[in-house]
Amino acid sequence: MKKVLFFISIILACLADLFISHHDHAPFWWHKLPAFDALYGFIGGILLIIVAQALGRYWLQKDADYYD
Amino acid sequence: MIKPLPPAAIFILGALLIPLARTKRLKQLILLLVPAVAFLDLLYMSHGIYWIYPFLGYELVLGKVDKLSMCFGYIFVIVAFLGMIYAIHVKEDGQHIATFFHIGSSLGVVFAGDLFTLLIFWEIMAVSGVFLIWYQRDKAALDAGFRYILVHLFGGSCLLAGIIIHVVNRGAIEFGPIEYEGLSSQLILIAFIINAAVPPLHAWLTDAYPEGTVTGSVFLTAFVTKSAVYVLARAFPGVELLMWLGAVMAVYGVVFAVLENDIRRLLAYHIVSQVGYMVCGVGIGGEMAIDGATAHAFCHILYKALLFMGAGAVIYTTGKKKLNQLEGIGLYKKMPITLTLYMIGAFSISGVPFFNGFISKSMVVSAAALKHEPVIELMLYLASIGTFLHTGLKLPYYTFFGRPSEKGEIEAKEPPFNMLLAMGLTSFLCILIGCYPKILYDILPYPVDYHPYTPDHVIGAIQLLLLTGAAFWLYIDKLRGEPTITLDTDWFYRKPAKAFLWLCDIPLNNFRLTVQDFLSKAVGFLTELSKNPYTAPTVLVLSTQISITKALNGLRGQPYPDKVVELKKKLKGINGIIYIENRYKNPLALNISLVLIFLLLCTLFV
Numbered sequence: 001m002k003k004v005l006f007f008i009s010i011i012l013a014c015l016a017d018l019f020i021s022h023h024d025h026a027p028f029w030w031h032k033l034p035a036f037d038a039l040y041g042f043i044g045g046i047l048l049i050i051v052a053q054a055l056g057r058y059w060l061q062k063d064a065d066y067y068d
Numbered sequence: 069m070i071k072p073l074p075p076a077a078i079f080i081l082g083a084l085l086i087p088l089a090r091t092k093r094l095k096q097l098i099l100l101l102v103p104a105v106a107f108l109d110l111l112y113m114s115h116g117i118y119w120i121y122p123f124l125g126y127e128l129v130l131g132k133v134d135k136l137s138m139c140f141g142y143i144f145v146i147v148a149f150l151g152m153i154y155a156i157h158v159k160e161d162g163q164h165i166a167t168f169f170h171i172g173s174s175l176g177v178v179f180a181g182d183l184f185t186l187l188i189f190w191e192i193m194a195v196s197g198v199f200l201i202w203y204q205r206d207k208a209a210l211d212a213g214f215r216y217i218l219v220h221l222f223g224g225s226c227l228l229a230g231i232i233i234h235v236v237n238r239g240a241i242e243f244g245p246i247e248y249e250g251l252s253s254q255l256i257l258i259a260f261i262i263n264a265a266v267p268p269l270h271a272w273l274t275d276a277y278p279e280g281t282v283t284g285s286v287f288l289t290a291f292v293t294k295s296a297v298y299v300l301a302r303a304f305p306g307v308e309l310l311m312w313l314g315a316v317m318a319v320y321g322v323v324f325a326v327l328e329n330d331i332r333r334l335l336a337y338h339i340v341s342q343v344g345y346m347v348c349g350v351g352i353g354g355e356m357a358i359d360g361a362t363a364h365a366f367c368h369i370l371y372k373a374l375l376f377m378g379a380g381a382v383i384y385t386t387g388k389k390k391l392n393q394l395e396g397i398g399l400y401k402k403m404p405i406t407l408t409l410y411m412i413g414a415f416s417i418s419g420v421p422f423f424n425g426f427i428s429k430s431m432v433v434s435a436a437a438l439k440h441e442p443v444i445e446l447m448l449y450l451a452s453i454g455t456f457l458h459t460g461l462k463l464p465y466y467t468f469f470g471r472p473s474e475k476g477e478i479e480a481k482e483p484p485f486n487m488l489l490a491m492g493l494t495s496f497l498c499i500l501i502g503c504y505p506k507i508l509y510d511i512l513p514y515p516v517d518y519h520p521y522t523p524d525h526v527i528g529a530i531q532l533l534l535l536t537g538a539a540f541w542l543y544i545d546k547l548r549g550e551p552t553i554t555l556d557t558d559w560f561y562r563k564p565a566k567a568f569l570w571l572c573d574i575p576l577n578n579f580r581l582t583v584q585d586f587l588s589k590a591v592g593f594l595t596e597l598s599k600n601p602y603t604a605p606t607v608l609v610l611s612t613q614i615s616i617t618k619a620l621n622g623l624r625g626q627p628y629p630d631k632v633v634e635l636k637k638k639l640k641g642i643n644g645i646i647y648i649e650n651r652y653k654n655p656l657a658l659n660i661s662l663v664l665i666f667l668l669l670c671t672l673f674v
Contacts, residue, residue, distance in 0.1 A: 006497065009534060010531075011536065013530045013534055016527045016530075017528075021523050021524045027438060030438075036525075038531035040446075040450075041533070041534070041535035044450045044454075044539075045453050045535065046542070046543070047320060049326060049546065053326060059555070060327065060555045061557075062552060062553055062554075063553075067563075
């Protein structure tokens with residue numbers, strides 16, 4: 001049920017973009033794309049997680065007593 | 069007519085009153101009254117330049133009051149009051165005194181009209197801050213505190229050096245816009261960006277803030293970085309370098325927050341990220357960006373204090389501060405009020421509409437877009453995603469919910485009433501400013517012509533947040549806290565420092581001992597010789613003879629032959645001869661001849 005509500009709200013937010021937003025203050029072309037923010041949020045979120053975890057796994061994460 | 073006092077003086081004098089209060093009630097009254105009096109004082113302060121004191125031919129200015137400094141002054145005093153409610157149960161006077169000095173010196177920085185006053189308050193701020201860490205009284209806090217103070221003293225030295233060069237070159241000490249060129253401005257900028265925690269000079273923040281006391285950390289989050297934002301906005305508006313540093317900072321903080329397990333360190337990385345927006349705004353320059361940076365500092369102080377209060381409440385009641393220890397122990401059932409208030413802070417920092425982060429963060433992002441900086445705009449946008457991902461989703465999920473742990477639920481309850489009250493009031497202000505941004509926009513340095521609640525903005529923000537939620541939901545298991553630490557730029561002074569200590573302790577110390585030994589022996593020998601200069605040649609011959617005999621016998625395997633004993637006796641006999649002036653009077657001519665021969669040789673060879 002929660003998942004269904006979540007999906008419905010995503011779809012509503014994307015549809016709202018088509019009908020309510022004017023995109024008249026758009027300095028860059030991507031501001032005119034419908035649902036750009038949604039796409040950017042999803043891809044950006046996944047990229048952040050993957051890149052950060054790769055950095056952590058192969059380089060930055062150490063045991064808690066590393067500096068002792 | 070009431071004459072206002074410098075707000076810094078109110079807090080510093082207030083700090084001196086604390087130990088005099090005999091009863092607990094009186095002390096608590098002082099703790100709350102001082103910020104309240106300071107707030108009234110601010111209301112009486114008019115714009116202008118005053119509290120001028122002559123000093124060494126210069127003029128120290130304690131009151132440079134305009135809209136920019138007033139805005140920072142207001143929020144510093146407001147958060148001082150809220151933080152004091154949160155910390156009122158703390159019994160140690162020392163903590164309160166350090167806090168008042170910290171707040172007072174930050175206000176001193178904000179109203180400083182000249183560089184000397186700025187420097188003095190800058191240093192008091194560093195020294196008083198370290199006590200808020202050390203009062204935690206464990207080894208981690210002690211070590212982190214030492215690193216904190218060393219970094220800040222380095223920053224203070226840069227500031228001093230920069231100021232001296234600036235004053236020598238310009239002959240004036242007024243604190244205002246500084247042209248970014250030449251060594252003096254670079255040194256001053258380095259000092260400012262150390263305090264603003266700009267990577268790679270930021271690691272002191274994420275190292276030290278999580279180790280402070282539960283209440284002390286709330287104050288630490290508010291003052292040092294934001295007073296640095298103020299001085300940057302005052303001295304270096306529109307410096308393009310700052311725009312790029314700020315954008316990198318905003319993303320840097322959220323990347324490192326992914327890997328963090330300590331709840332307060334995770335929040336500390338978000339300070340780096342959020343201050344990135346402000347530094348970026350200062351770098352963009354122009355009225356809207358400076359307004360945005362100031363507004364974001366104002367809002368950030370409120371919601372970050374609220375988040376640290378929430379995290380502090382969890383640590384206060386459970387004693388645990390790592391996500392992997394907190395997961396699945398059912399805190400949402402035990403601390404629902406703390407959870408709700410924390411989430412208000414989380415929504416604010418994430419820029420959810422009707423919370424204060426939305427109305428300030430979007431100003432900086434819009435300023436970047438209006439200046440036609442597409443990369444900056446997208447970087448700041450990316451940082452927003454990371455902020456909601458960790459502060460709004462990961463941290464509360466794994467702290468209060470998570471998969472039920474095998475350890476079962478623990479005994480925990482809501483924190484004391486004063487802590488909840490402080491969090492409640494801070495939450496109220498976050499929502500109030502989010503719903504009525506005019507309250508804040510009216511006190512910003514420049515007139516504001518910006519409307520955050522347009523359909524585009526609101527729908528964009530909702531889309532961004534919802535889909536960030538979807539990304540979190542996909543990777544929920546991968547974001548679980550792991551019992552590790554993450555290397556950051558503090559590595560450069562923590563690990564090599566150990567090698568440096570070893571270098572000092574073993575090779576260099578041994579070298580020192582060898583030199584010292586040799587010299588003390590030489591001094592001893594010369595002392596013996598100089599007792600009686602006339603026997604010196606004989607002493608020299610005899611001691612050489614002893615050394616040679618000893619060495620030869622050592623080679624032959626006879627450790628201590630009679631000859632050495634005999635020679636030593638002789639040497640002792642000679643050493644015993646006392647110098648009597650009259651006994652050695654040689655003919656004068658001989659001495660003169662010797663001197664003349666020496667001088668001749670000198671003239672020949674030199």
